[in-house]
Amino acid sequence: xxxELPPGHFPAARAAAVAVEYLRxxxxxxxxxxxxxxxxxxxxxxxxxxxxxxYLELELEDVLDKDRTVSCTAEVLYHLGSTTSAPDVQxxxxxxxxxxxxADKEFYNRIRSLEKELVxxxxxxxxxxxxxELEPIHLLAWVASGYVIWQNSTENTKFHLAQVKHVKQxxxxxxxxxxxxxxxxxxxxxxxxxxxEVTLLxxxxxxxxxxxxxxxxxxx
Amino acid sequence: xxxxxxxxxxxxxxxxGAVADVRVPQNTTRSLLPFLQQANIQYTILISDLQxxxxxxxxxxxxxxxxxxxxxxxEVYHSLEExxxxxxxxxRTYSDLVHMFSLGKSYEGRPLYVLKLGKRSRPYKKAVWIDxxxxxxxxxxxxxxxxxxxxxxxxxxxxPDMRKMLTQLYFYIMPVFNVDGYHFSWTNDxxxxxxxxxxMRFHCHGVDANRNWKVKWCDEGAxxxxxxxxxxxxxxxxxxxxxxxxxxxxxxxxxxxxxxSFHAYAxxxxxxxxYKYATIPNFNCVESAAYNAVNALQSAYGxxxxxxxxxxxxxxxxxxxxxxxxxxxxxxxFAFELRDTGxxxxxxxxxxxxxxxxxxxxxxxxxxxxxxxxxx
Numbered sequence: 001x002x003x004e005l006p007p008g009h010f011p012a013a014r015a016a017a018v019a020v021e022y023l024r025x026x027x028x029x030x031x032x033x034x035x036x037x038x039x040x041x042x043x044x045x046x047x048x049x050x051x052x053x054x055y056l057e058l059e060l061e062d063v064l065d066k067d068r069t070v071s072c073t074a075e076v077l078y079h080l081g082s083t084t085s086a087p088d089v090q091x092x093x094x095x096x097x098x099x100x101x102x103a104d105k106e107f108y109n110r111i112r113s114l115e116k117e118l119v120x121x122x123x124x125x126x127x128x129x130x131x132x133e134l135e136p137i138h139l140l141a142w143v144a145s146g147y148v149i150w151q152n153s154t155e156n157t158k159f160h161l162a163q164v165k166h167v168k169q170x171x172x173x174x175x176x177x178x179x180x181x182x183x184x185x186x187x188x189x190x191x192x193x194x195x196x197e198v199t200l201l202x203x204x205x206x207x208x209x210x211x212x213x214x215x216x217x218x219x220x
Numbered sequence: 221x222x223x224x225x226x227x228x229x230x231x232x233x234x235x236x237g238a239v240a241d242v243r244v245p246q247n248t249t250r251s252l253l254p255f256l257q258q259a260n261i262q263y264t265i266l267i268s269d270l271q272x273x274x275x276x277x278x279x280x281x282x283x284x285x286x287x288x289x290x291x292x293x294x295e296v297y298h299s300l301e302e303x304x305x306x307x308x309x310x311x312r313t314y315s316d317l318v319h320m321f322s323l324g325k326s327y328e329g330r331p332l333y334v335l336k337l338g339k340r341s342r343p344y345k346k347a348v349w350i351d352x353x354x355x356x357x358x359x360x361x362x363x364x365x366x367x368x369x370x371x372x373x374x375x376x377x378x379x380p381d382m383r384k385m386l387t388q389l390y391f392y393i394m395p396v397f398n399v400d401g402y403h404f405s406w407t408n409d410x411x412x413x414x415x416x417x418x419x420m421r422f423h424c425h426g427v428d429a430n431r432n433w434k435v436k437w438c439d440e441g442a443x444x445x446x447x448x449x450x451x452x453x454x455x456x457x458x459x460x461x462x463x464x465x466x467x468x469x470x471x472x473x474x475x476x477x478x479x480x481s482f483h484a485y486a487x488x489x490x491x492x493x494x495y496k497y498a499t500i501p502n503f504n505c506v507e508s509a510a511y512n513a514v515n516a517l518q519s520a521y522g523x524x525x526x527x528x529x530x531x532x533x534x535x536x537x538x539x540x541x542x543x544x545x546x547x548x549x550x551x552x553x554f555a556f557e558l559r560d561t562g563x564x565x566x567x568x569x570x571x572x573x574x575x576x577x578x579x580x581x582x583x584x585x586x587x588x589x590x591x592x593x594x595x596x
Contacts, residue, residue: 007527010535017562025410035563038524064562109487126410127297160562162411184411186565188486191428191449193411 002043002055011155015054018153019074022062022089023210024146030136031103034070038043051080052155053163062098063139070095080157086151096204104204107136111169111177116180118169137167137179140208144200145183158188165195176201176209182216221251241269243270253358277496294367294489295573297359300403301332303366303395306398307333311453316340321510323394324464327417330399337372338390347390348478348588349550354378354541356401356412358484358567360558364480365395367577368584384531385588392476397462398429406508411566412513415459419446427453431537433544436495441537452539462541467543479545480550480584480590485565486534486557487525489514494547495538502551505595509552512590520579523559530555552591556580569581 005012016039023034041057054076062068070093077088111118123138124130128137145161153159166182181198195216201209225231228239234240244252256263266274292306311320317339322331338345350368352361353560372391375382385391396402400416414426424447431442434456439467442452457463469476500506510527517525526533530542546553559568559576567572568576 006532008528009532038563103224124564124567126406128564128567128572160396160565162565163567186411186562190443191413194554 001054002045003023005042005044005054007039007042008080011044012039012054012056014153014155014158015042015078016074016078017160018076019051019056019058019072019091020060020087021146021149021153021159022094023033023074023091024142025144025150027093027097028139028143028208029104029202029204030107031064032058032061032098032102033039033139033142035098036064037061037069047077049080051078053077053187060093061189065098065181065210066109068098072099078150083154084095087153089150097167101204103136108177108204114169117171119167121164123164123167129145138164139212140179140200140202141167141181143202143208143211144198144213145185147194147208148183148198148213149185150198151213156189160186160188162186162193176203176206221248221255223248223252230250237311241266254573268590293371294363294370294577295417296570297363297573298366299406300396300399304331304333306366307335307395310335310369310373311567313569315354317373317376318369323468323481324460326400327333327415327459327462328397328400328403330403332461333394333396335369335393335395336390337369337393338386338555340408345390345475346386346477346591347392347475348480349392349394349471349476350482350584351394351397351465351541351543352482353396354397354481354525356398356405356414357410358497359405359484359566360484360573361482362396362402362574364558364577365393366581367573369393369495371581381585381589384592385585388592389588392472394465397465400461401429411451414451415461417453417459422431422446427451427459429459429462430541432456432457432459432483432484433466433507433539433541434561435540435544435547436538439495439538441495441535442539450537456539460485465541466544469548469550473549478552479542479550479554479586480587481541481555482558483555484558484568485560485562486555487523487559487561488533489525489527490555491527491540492529492531492543492553492559494534494540495536497531497536499531500546502595506552508595509587509590510554513586515578516586517583520582521575521581523575525583542577552587554587 020036038059043055043205056074058072058118060070060072072093075090077139079085112141120134123134141164164186165184168180170178179200183196183198184193186193187195197214199212224243225242253339307320309580312317322333324332328359376386395420398415401412404416405412414428416425428450431450432451437456438452443450457466466515489505492500514525542553
């Protein structure tokens, strides 16, 4: 009952993007980032009274080590008539992701020991540059945008993080790092670039959490 | 009375008989000079207008770098002014191969420049139209148009394919279609997409220049709301930029055999239709041209492009330039969506300009040479 889809057609591509963003939220961090190298196969099943379910076979690559790839199978279920509920995503990653324990710990300690809270803007800048010391923040922005994109995707959207407009570290009494982001998300179908205010909490062992996110006021 | 001491480095070195250089604001001279005269201190005015001296120096420097084409850097993004200066330079320097002209004026009054490339080898030659920068924020587009021209002029003598192309065809290159929007993306909003026309009722600006063409205008995949990024405009060809190019393409429709429009980002080579799911009459020719072009592109660095009809590959949209060109009788109408697929998106780093343009050149040459053979 699952129909084979051409991977070059947009319905499969949109579902694959959701799966990758969800994975970025789950597994991303200041020392690692994943990106879709190829959508190898896609099937779709229309489930009465439930929604549309996509079965995907993906090849992902490590952003910081492009020769390193992993395979992933994903199921993305878009709920019927949904404007409020996020798609359900199930993933299985085959193969080893590079361990980032050292880099994560180093980053964590560096940020914790900053006297003044970190503030930055326009990552990348207009010409695509990211200063090396801000690359971990850029990767954490992907974790944050991964969550927001997963939560807000439908079959009629395809989001990408366009730019980190602003980021501000907020010192906390507990062990988490907190970053308040203003992220610009580009939505492919409407072609809008939309600002989102997103709070990200991150800890080297516990990973990431997004306690707060909202679409910011229009226009800048 | 305060002065800015330029020489010596510190007041403690000022002794009788020594020379001291100071800078003062212009109005301070009214009190300083009488004071020096009264104190019997000799003085000479070395620079009477420092601001002017600085301006003379800086103007000279930047002028020099704009003029030197060998020094023109094709691996950085250029402002509209720089691109226009570059076109003027080529027009003067390569007059046997380049002819620059204007199609009209943009909404904000800027000229709409086009470069006509090719050897004046015979009276009637077919032509290829290439435009870049219909959407302001897609900076890699204009970068590619400049790269194409550079390659044409630099390799015309040494590369048999390029020589064949410029001998048998004319190329109309429009490096920046949406000049007002492009300028705005440099000065105000890096993510601006549309033109900059003012709207009567809303305080939003601009029309999506790729939804404003007269082909199934403002149907699916375009918006009637002036504040939306896919706003189709109040009526087809409402934008002077679109109207000027449409007028030119209509006038030359018998001559122009291919229409190529460069956008970003998605890594796709698209052909009609965008406004409906249907197969074009000359599908076999166009599809095989696309297939070969994408393979040629991939041969450079292994980068994979998707290809197919825009409606199923990217999304349904109406009023696009590609569909209009096709409807107007241009047999090969393509839209490229250049690098990347979302990692940098519109903010493609300058160090990726060269590989992106190099691989895209292979695709464009491939399509052009395909065109010169018989399959329409």
